[in-house]
Amino acid sequence: MKTRNKYLLYTLLLSALVVSVILATAVGAVAIPPRETFQIIISRLTGLWQSSDIPATTQAIIWNLRLPRVLLGLLVGASLALAGVSFQGLLRNPLADPFTIGVSSGAAVGATIAMLLQQTYQISFTQMLPIFAFAGAFLAMFFVYNLARIGGQVPVVTLLLAGVVVSSFLSAVISLLMVFAGEDMQGIFFWLSGGLLMRSWSEIWFVLPYLLIGSIILFTYARDLNVLLMGEEAALTLGVNVERTKRVLLVTASLITAAAVSVSGMIGFVGLIIPHAVRIVTGPDHRVLLPASALVGATFLIWADVVARTVMIPKEIPVGIITAFVGAPFFIYLLRKKKSEIRL
């Protein structure tokens, strides 16, 4: 991509994201004009634009309820898209997504256990669910990685296989736990479907460091990801330390995914679709693909969540269902339009 086009693209995507944040915060059961929304956000952030003329309830809705939810959507969307790009590039497989190597299943098991403990044994502490989910995701990743390792190397094929096997095993564990859960099953079901309901600023602080540090690491390895697409042997001869690069990327992308999943549940399709859609515009160069996907993923999930919470007011649909509803047909469209040319 030409440098000029690259900056044009970033400007476009960034402004779309900012506008999306404001509009999405304004939309809801109580409609608040975007101008007021913007005013409240600016005054809270900078103190420059006084918003004392706006009712305190409106301010509370914006600042305590809607904004954290929209921002969390932003972070989770960006995280999933980044992880999706990384896994697809790393595994050189267009079907890979953040959930391919079992991270999500691990998180789901952790979350299910946390919910069971809370409801059956009344054991509870702050951030218990995300912490359990994260631990589950981390353990799953650790397990899959070591399962796939053969004599100091992690071949892509064994990694994929180990991920699939561990995923289906953990799915069975979740089903079993749901049998024990009985009437609490709906809570687990909702979590598994993925949603951003009842999220607050604390979840944002939970995810943010992983996304920030993780994306910096991914960006520094962007060129290595490009070279890896040439094949592992070719990458070696082009000066990439292949095994170390794979290890770093795998752990980083998994941790980003784990953090996102542990606060939002299993939101599918973002990590699969967004990288493909962005790749059509930017080409396969990860130095552009990574940041662009993060921006598009963030914007996409914000709007998916708007639909999830407004389409059946006062009821809410888990956002994972929306992303699947939008994502699956879109993916089929891409596949048909480009014929069998879905490539990395």
Place this chain on the structure above:
Amino acid sequence: MRIEIQDISFTYGNHQVLEGTTFHVSSGKFVGIIGPNGSGKTTLLKVLSRILQPTAGCVRIGEQSLSELTQKELARTMAVVSQDTNVGYQFSVEDVVLMGRAPYLGRFQSESLADYEIARHALEVTGCTHLRDRSILELSGGERQRVTIARALAQQPKVLLLDEPTSHLDIGYQQEILDLVKRLSTVEGLTVVAVLHDLNLAAYFCHELVLMHQGKILACGQPTDVLTADNIEKVYATRVLVTPHPVFGTPQISLLPGTREQNKHGENHQIHVIAGGGSGGEIMRDLCDAGYKVTAGVLSVGDSDWEAARALSIPVISEAPFSSVSPERHQENLAMLETAQAVILTEIPLGHGNLLNLEAALQAAAAGKPVYMIEEKPAQNRDFTGGPGQELLTKVQQQAQSIREKTELYRALAEQFSSSGQLNDFTDVTRPAVDQ
């Protein structure tokens, strides 16, 4: 840059692929590694490129041991073009070539104008400039191979390793790629080591050859020393004819039949072939394949039919090169004809020098031997004597069985010998009879 391979061994599980391999490549030389499938060529190349770690021994490149270099240092010294250039991503040709600059760039550094210039030069050298903005996916096999070489050149290496760079390519591209590689080694001073499958191409392009056999080096050195009929028979278990390239004199390999003993039914039957000027080579080969005892004469030394007869180890009456058949040789020929059960006269170009061969055919016919006269192209004028040749030919024609097609000959021979009480399924074996 000089490469020193010292006592390299490599084991896959229990299978020893390389055993005590030692050789060196001088700076700026183009060295070809040849050998049959499974002889360890590709493994050797992968050890050289450090994709595989040898179980014993070491490789030195210039002053340094291969294992001392960091991955990036290695990539700046040595570039590798592997056999598999298939890709599944949409990079443009220029992007791919720029990846050759990766070993020179830091994590946060992007390509400078100098890097673009180097990539441009690499594209130019490999003749890919016009492909620059195309997607790598749209290219043909040969173009992709050239782009991969351009990427390797963008690494500005001192050593270039290639693994069968011309497999899957047609002869035009094969030559183009090897021409390019040779030029890089002679003009730009690149040290090149290439695994090659085609012995003739290897002989033609490489300065030196390394012949591998069962994980060991059987021979290495100049192509003429390595590509001997003996060496090739030992390694490939097939008989070949090594002749100098007609123009450049490099050794050229031609396949020879007869190592696989197919059909011995015709063993007791002697067939005498009167040939010359390349008209009888194929027939002699087919008859030998079928197991007949073939004799030939009179042939001039150096005639292509004489070469064929010698390669097939056929008893032949030879005359000095470019001279007429002498009465002595004619007599010898007649003596040889005595014991033959059939005589074949091929479409010889007739000159004053070989009219005696027609006489021999006539005498054989007079003695009651079946004479088969090949007339695949009867309209063609092959009489260069201005009369007497055609006259003799007509005489032979009257007494011989005319054969319009080689398969017809083989069937006729099979019939002749089976009616004499011998089983002969010649036609079934050599070639399927068309009109059955």
